Amino acid sequence: MSSTIAPAWGLALRSLRNIRRLPSAFVPALMMPLVQVIAFSGTFAGITVVQGFPTDRSVNWYLPLAVTMGSSFAGLGTGFAMIRDLQSGFYDRLRMSPAGRRSLLLGPFIAAWARALIAVVLVLIVGVALGARPTSWVAIPSLIAVGLGTATLGTGWGIGLAYRFGDMRAAAIMQLTLFLGLFLTDAQTPIDVMSGWLVPVATVNPLSRVLGLARQGFIDDGASWATTIWGLATLIAVSAATAMFAMAGLRRLDD
Numbered sequence: 250m251s252s253t254i255a256p257a258w259g260l261a262l263r264s265l266r267n268i269r270r271l272p273s274a275f276v277p278a279l280m281m282p283l284v285q286v287i288a289f290s291g292t293f294a295g296i297t298v299v300q301g302f303p304t305d306r307s308v309n310w311y312l313p314l315a316v317t318m319g320s321s322f323a324g325l326g327t328g329f330a331m332i333r334d335l336q337s338g339f340y341d342r343l344r345m346s347p348a349g350r351r352s353l354l355l356g357p358f359i360a361a362w363a364r365a366l367i368a369v370v371l372v373l374i375v376g377v378a379l380g381a382r383p384t385s386w387v388a389i390p391s392l393i394a395v396g397l398g399t400a401t402l403g404t405g406w407g408i409g410l411a412y413r414f415g416d417m418r419a420a421a422i423m424q425l426t427l428f429l430g431l432f433l434t435d436a437q438t439p440i441d442v443m444s445g446w447l448v449p450v451a452t453v454n455p456l457s458r459v460l461g462l463a464r465q466g467f468i469d470d471g472a473s474w475a476t477t478i479w480g481l482a483t484l485i486a487v488s489a490a491t492a493m494f495a496m497a498g499l500r501r502l503d504d
Contacts, residue, residue: 253355256348260356264330265363275364278326282319282372286312290379293437301442303468309384312376313392313463314436317456319368320396321403321431325423326364327357328407335415344503354495358404365400369393381467388466391477395463398484403427405491412498430456458483 268275290308297305304310334340343353369392373381383389406426410419433450434457440448451457462480465472 253349253352256346256352257355257359260343260352261359261363264327264357264360267330268364275326278322279319279368279371281322282315282368283375285318286315286372286376287379289314290376296438299438299442301439303439303470304384305469306380306382308376308379308381309467310464312372312381313395313460313467314431315376316369316372316392316396317399317460317463318427318431319372320365320399321427323364323368324361324400324403324405325407325427327361327404328411328423329420331357331408331411332415332417332419335411350499350503354408354492354499357408358401358492361400361404362397365396366393369396383466384469385466385472387472387477391462391465391472391480394481395459395484398481398488399459401488402484402491405488405493405495409491409494409498412495412502430454431460434460436460455483455487459487 286308289311293311294307296302296310297307302310331340334343373389373392407419407423410422413419414422433447434454435443435451440451440457443451458476458479461476462484465476465480
């Protein structure tokens with residue numbers, strides 16, 4: 250266990266130190282959810298008058314989306330860092346070190362969780378300043394769970410792609426798939442008030458359930474066990490799938 254935890258912690262600290270050393274690689278990903286919650290809650294402020302919209306505060310609807318997006322990009326950021334390490338040859342030295350393979354995967358996950366918590370806190374501060382008001386005590390625990398969960402799936406997906414491509418092609422795929430996955434949900438409006446082809450797509454998209462979990466405590470419907478269980482189950486399943494994707498990529502790299 251010590252042969253896994255100690256190297257993983259060292260890799261995570263290295264990643265977090267790079268926030269200070271290379272702010273250009275972290276600040277844009279952190280600013281994106283902040284700009285998003287400001288822009289969406291202001292631009293779409295009138296959406297609350299739509300019949301069936303579950304809150305009278307637009308920021309209450311878009312804040313959880315911004316947290317989910319920001320946490321996901323916190324995970325993808327480890328994928329971007331992995332590409333740099335692969336191209337510089339640093340990762341080859343890590344693979345030749347006595348550190349276990351699990352530590353090479355665990356380190357980026359720990360760093361992503363820390364980055365995600367930063368994003369959650371900052372988005373919450375900005376959201377409250379814009380008028381967001383939780384309607385239930387489950388709001389903050391749900392946001393934290395979604396933040397950590399989406400950081401996990403973002404990390405697995407990001408470093409899995411980095412292992413397979415080894416260059417900036419992986420970065421483009423990471424961002425494109427994340428945006429498509431999140432915006433083909435009920436990100437903008439509830440499914441009940443949608444129309445057209447997006448309705449069945451958003452209904453089957455598992456990330457709609459994740460957003461449902463994130464919005465608990467921010468909408469008038471409040472919290473429910475069904476929303477909690479389905480949201481957590483989806484997060485666990487998708488996160489496990491992307492973690493296995495990353496592990497398979499590392500084994501492929503070793504071969």
